[in-house]
Amino acid sequence: xxxxxxxxxxxxxxxxxxxxxxxxxxxxxxxxxxxxxxxxxxxxxxxxxxxxxxxxxxxxxxxxxxxxxxxxxxxxxxxxxxxxxxxxxxxxxxxxxxxxxxxxxxxxxxxxxxxxxxxxxxxxxxxxxxxxxxxxxxxxxxxxxxxxxxxxxxxxxxxxxxxxxxxxxxxxxxxxxxxxxxxxxxxxxxxxxxxxxxxxxxxxxxxxxxxxxxxxxxxxxxxxxxxxxxxxxxxxxxxxxxxxxxxxxxxxxxxxxxxxxxxxxxxxxxxxxxxxxxxxxxxxxxxxxxxxxxxxxxxxxxxxxxxxxxxxxxxxxxxxxxxxxxxxxxxxxxxxxxxxxxxxxxxxxxxxxxxxxxxxx
Amino acid sequence: xxxxxxxxxxxxxxxxxxxxxxxxxxxxxxxxxxxxxxxxxxxxxxxxxxxxxxxxxxxxxxxxxxxxxxxxxxxxxxxxxxxxxxxxxxxxxxxxxxxxxxxxxxxxxxxxxxxxxxxxxxxxxxxxxxxxxxxxxxxxxxxxxxxxxxxxxxxxxxxxxxxxxxxxxxxxxxxxxxxxxxxxxxxxxxxxxxxxxxxxxxxxxxxxxxxxxxxxxxxxxxxxxxxxxxxxxxxxxxxxxxxxxxxxxxxxxxxxxxxxxxxxxxxxxxxxxxxxxxxxxxxxxxxxxxxxxxxxxxxxxxxxxxxxxxxxxxxxxxxxxxxxxxxxxxxxxxxxxxxxxxxxxxxxxxxxxxxxxxxxxxxxxxxxxxxxxxxxxxxxxxxxxxxxxxxxxxxxxxxxxxxxxxxxxxxxxxxxxxxxxxxxxxxxxxxxxxxxxxxxxxxxxxxxxxxxxxxxxxxxxxxxxxxxxxxxxxxxxxxxxxxxxxxxxxxxxxxxxxxxxxxxxxxxxxxxxxxxxxxxxxxxxxxxxxxxxxxxxxxxxxxxxxxxxxxxxxxxxxxxxxxxxxxxxxxxxxxxxxxxxxxxxxxxxxxxxxxxxxxxxxxxxxxxxxxxx
Numbered sequence: 001x002x003x004x005x006x007x008x009x010x011x012x013x014x015x016x017x018x019x020x021x022x023x024x025x026x027x028x029x030x031x032x033x034x035x036x037x038x039x040x041x042x043x044x045x046x047x048x049x050x051x052x053x054x055x056x057x058x059x060x061x062x063x064x065x066x067x068x069x070x071x072x073x074x075x076x077x078x079x080x081x082x083x084x085x086x087x088x089x090x091x092x093x094x095x096x097x098x099x100x101x102x103x104x105x106x107x108x109x110x111x112x113x114x115x116x117x118x119x120x121x122x123x124x125x126x127x128x129x130x131x132x133x134x135x136x137x138x139x140x141x142x143x144x145x146x147x148x149x150x151x152x153x154x155x156x157x158x159x160x161x162x163x164x165x166x167x168x169x170x171x172x173x174x175x176x177x178x179x180x181x182x183x184x185x186x187x188x189x190x191x192x193x194x195x196x197x198x199x200x201x202x203x204x205x206x207x208x209x210x211x212x213x214x215x216x217x218x219x220x221x222x223x224x225x226x227x228x229x230x231x232x233x234x235x236x237x238x239x240x241x242x243x244x245x246x247x248x249x250x251x252x253x254x255x256x257x258x259x260x261x262x263x264x265x266x267x268x269x270x271x272x273x274x275x276x277x278x279x280x281x282x283x284x285x286x287x288x289x290x291x292x293x294x295x296x297x298x299x300x301x302x303x304x305x306x307x308x309x310x311x312x313x314x315x316x317x318x319x320x321x322x323x324x325x326x327x328x329x330x331x332x333x334x335x336x337x338x339x340x341x342x343x344x345x346x347x348x349x350x351x352x353x354x355x356x357x358x359x360x361x
Numbered sequence: 362x363x364x365x366x367x368x369x370x371x372x373x374x375x376x377x378x379x380x381x382x383x384x385x386x387x388x389x390x391x392x393x394x395x396x397x398x399x400x401x402x403x404x405x406x407x408x409x410x411x412x413x414x415x416x417x418x419x420x421x422x423x424x425x426x427x428x429x430x431x432x433x434x435x436x437x438x439x440x441x442x443x444x445x446x447x448x449x450x451x452x453x454x455x456x457x458x459x460x461x462x463x464x465x466x467x468x469x470x471x472x473x474x475x476x477x478x479x480x481x482x483x484x485x486x487x488x489x490x491x492x493x494x495x496x497x498x499x500x501x502x503x504x505x506x507x508x509x510x511x512x513x514x515x516x517x518x519x520x521x522x523x524x525x526x527x528x529x530x531x532x533x534x535x536x537x538x539x540x541x542x543x544x545x546x547x548x549x550x551x552x553x554x555x556x557x558x559x560x561x562x563x564x565x566x567x568x569x570x571x572x573x574x575x576x577x578x579x580x581x582x583x584x585x586x587x588x589x590x591x592x593x594x595x596x597x598x599x600x601x602x603x604x605x606x607x608x609x610x611x612x613x614x615x616x617x618x619x620x621x622x623x624x625x626x627x628x629x630x631x632x633x634x635x636x637x638x639x640x641x642x643x644x645x646x647x648x649x650x651x652x653x654x655x656x657x658x659x660x661x662x663x664x665x666x667x668x669x670x671x672x673x674x675x676x677x678x679x680x681x682x683x684x685x686x687x688x689x690x691x692x693x694x695x696x697x698x699x700x701x702x703x704x705x706x707x708x709x710x711x712x713x714x715x716x717x718x719x720x721x722x723x724x725x726x727x728x729x730x731x732x733x734x735x736x737x738x739x740x741x742x743x744x745x746x747x748x749x750x751x752x753x754x755x756x757x758x759x760x761x762x763x764x765x766x767x768x769x770x771x772x773x774x775x776x777x778x779x780x781x782x783x784x785x786x787x788x789x790x791x792x793x794x795x796x797x798x799x800x801x802x803x804x805x806x807x808x809x810x811x812x813x814x815x816x817x818x819x820x821x822x823x824x825x826x827x828x829x830x831x832x833x834x835x836x837x838x839x840x841x842x843x844x845x846x847x848x849x850x851x852x853x854x855x856x857x858x859x860x861x862x863x864x865x866x867x868x869x870x871x872x873x874x875x876x877x878x879x880x881x882x883x884x885x886x887x888x889x890x891x892x893x894x895x896x897x898x899x900x901x902x903x904x905x906x907x908x909x910x911x912x913x914x915x916x917x918x919x920x921x922x923x924x925x926x927x928x929x930x931x932x933x934x935x936x937x938x939x940x941x942x943x944x945x946x947x948x949x950x951x952x953x954x955x956x957x958x959x960x961x962x963x964x965x966x967x968x969x970x971x972x973x974x
Binding site for chain 1: 444445446447472476479480483484487564565567568571572575576577578579580581584706707710711714715716717719720722723726727729730836837840875878966967
């Protein structure tokens with residue numbers, strides 16, 4: 001019998017070195033915890049667990065057989081295979097061993113959070129995701145507000161099966177990436193009960209300015225910001241002085257929240273009285289930016305971060321970091337000198353004077 | 362922006378009842394259609410109102426400083442340092458308001474020819490900056506000393522016997538004319554020195570700003586300034602002196618003698634004479650007065666901007682405020698070390714964000730030069746606008762007293778309605794009549810003329826000048842224009858936008874430069890001039906054409922400042938940052954749109970002002 005750590009790992013036990021077994025997302029949550037960043041607690045279900053599930057369920061061969069029908073130039077063939085594989089994975093029961101491992105960790109997580117059957121976010125964390133040149137971002141699913149062992153297992157399987165969406169299959173086929181090489185881990189994380197949430201870049205995505213932090217925020221869960229379904233409030237914060245230097249309070253139309261009856265995530269209209277008011281106060285935006293700076297420092301590069309302000313902690317805002325990954329757009333740009341080098345300041349002054357200031361009309 | 366966003370300067374609306382105003386000002390300041398070439402030049406040039414220096418219309422005498430810098434700034438650009446792409450800054454006057462325009466070098470070959478000349482000449486100044494700057498201070502102190510010792514002689518009925526016994530060979534009348542000339546000459550010379558370093562100083566600052574905004578598009582301008590600003594700046598020294606005196610008064614336990622604001626300075630000094638400690642304090646007070654109380658309560662550009670020395674109750678009142686703080690155990694010292702540390706940290710952090718050695722090298726070059734020149738940029742104001750001007754205005758009042766005595770003026774303060782050359786002429790009239798034993802012509806001419814000019818001036822004051830005339834250029838290279846007057850794309854676009862709206866009652870949002878960080882909400886108080894500051898109530902937001910460090914008493918009361926004109930380096934922005942008070946500067950027409958009593962919100966981080974209607 002293998003060790004439990006082959007199958008489930010607390011986020012605290014993960015770091016960038018564990019990407020092959022827990023995937024990029026889970027590994028980065030472990031890294032954040034190492035840097036003392038507030039992250040909602042949770043655990044990773046490893047790629048080993050996924051492999052064990054395929055073996056114990058005896059479905060591996062069947063899956064690869066279905067995949068043989070996929071043609072790189074035929075989208076429809078991918079579509080049909082996807083449906084068949086996902087149905088197969090989702091109806092195959094998880095073995096008792098594996099159920100025990102996951103169940104034990106879920107119970108312990110609930111205990112840590114002081115909530116029976118703690119609501120969790122179940123997310124896939126692919127090993128190839130977020131790696132340079134092989135961006136699978138957004139191709140695996142995230143399930144919010146899942147409670148109870150049955151729900152957890154069902155959605156863990158949905159995450160596993162998300163490795164076989166038609167898009168993923170088609171993409172791998174096109175790129176000549178062997179299907180067997182891609183593995184998937186799943187994260188089970190305490191649901192942040194977001195009052196406000198969004199994304200943060202440790203540079204200004206509009207200008208590439210490394211001296212600023214840009215925050216987009218909306219009421220409710222961050223999904224409305226990530227998906228671009230809502231024009232968020234925007235803050236530009238000076239990284240060096242921790243001051244808000246620009247702020248745009250937008251008219252916010254929709255938000256994602258939890259339905260109090262069904263406990264499922266629903267999209268609703270932002271109540272009129274909240275639509276035009278700032279959804280993060282300046283003080284919290286600055287706190288958030290400070291956390292952003294710490295994350296950037298830990299990684300040594302510009303980062304793209306998902307965050308939430310928890311409403312379970314009344315009185316004071318509790319900032320939580322849900323995800324972080326290296327920023328790619330500006331970071332991958334070729335570095336051009338800011339001004340052509342010259343032998344003296346006077347040469348610069350002269351050149352600057354001759355160029356003048358353009359007044360664009 | 363359309364080519365013709367601003368009106369033709371030749372189609373100026375005359376203000377009824379001011380016809381003939383042109384004779385109050387130098388003739389070459391007038392727009393003209395007499396000559397096609399000059400008319401075309403004036404039409405194709407962008408003239409903007411220099412409300413930064415002149416929030417009020419010009420008095421015929423006070424225009425002396427405008428004439429002085431018109432010459433001095435221009436000659437250093439055009440003829441001395443040979444700044445490649447720009448000549449001087451041209452001046453015009455419309456209805457008493459000064460409009461200025463940088464003059465570009467339009468021929469690219471000429472620009473190139475000027476490059477090596479500029480490199481040699483400016484290079485010499487940069488290489489020898491400290492030595493030349495020490496010499497500058499000597500020269501400035503020299504002419505201020507000449508000014509302070511300059512005698513304005515009164516005209517006796519009979520010359521003293523010493524004139525005969527010493528074989529002097531000249532009269533008091535001659536001395537009066539000669540010393541008036543000398544007074545004017547000292548003023549003009551002082552302004553020659555004023556620009557000796559300033560053009561290069563601004564050019565160095567502008568290039569550093571350019572680098573920083575390219576590297577960090579979001580960097581607030583005030584952070585760039587903070588990276589080069591001096592810590593121990595002379596302009597803060599007068600305030601430091603007040604703090605020292607306040608501490609001394611507390612140490613000597615002089616609170617009861619100093620009393621409260623109802624006690625005049627004369628009575629305070631009399632009370633202090635009664636004790637040894639009181640006498641010691643008076644000695645310290647007297648020492649501080651010269652030169653540090655030669656600080657103007659305005660910008661120093663107008664004769665009515667009196668200095669602390671002119672009204673000693675002003676510094677005394679500030680000393681009382683500081684004494685209260687000292688007694689309450691609150692530190693009144695500027696946190697020099699913290700300011701120094703923060704400055705170092707900013708430089709280190711921004712530099713640290715640069716990606717390559719090349720960028721860091723450029724940063725170091727440009728920062729080094731900006732840091733070298735910046736103390737001059739900050740300090741020259743004390744010598745010229747405050748110290749020299751404060752003494753100068755009072756010397757002119759001595760001239761005015763003589764003219765009043767001889768009935769050329771109805772009162773000393775009427776002298777400002779004559780130009781410097783008219784005064785020269787009037788003095789000839791006066792002195793010749795004194796010498797001849799006849800009555801001068803002046804009393805028949807000037808009082809009447811001055812009465813008319815006062816009427817015209819009042820009408821000018823009630824009229825709001827347009828921000829600009831003529832055609833905006835595509836490129837502005839003139840460093841003063843960029844830094845000081847804040848003429849950039851943004852401000853021009855904002856001005857044009859305001860003009861389009863037309864009805865100031867419909868504007869809810871005004872844009873300017875983020876002059877000093879912070880956000881405040883409150884009641885607006887529009888003060889068009891220093892005279893209006895008495896209306897300010899505790900906690901109001903000051904809205905002014907421009908402000909200056911020496912509206913000192915005001916800053917104890919208000920919680921924010923908005924100005925019409927001025928860039929990040931305007932006197933207003935510098936001081937607001939020091940006071941830690943939010944400011945939006947260079948809004949174009951805030952005083953035309955905002956009315957006293959309106960509820961407004963000002964954001965010194967973004968440069969926006971919101972009006973609640």
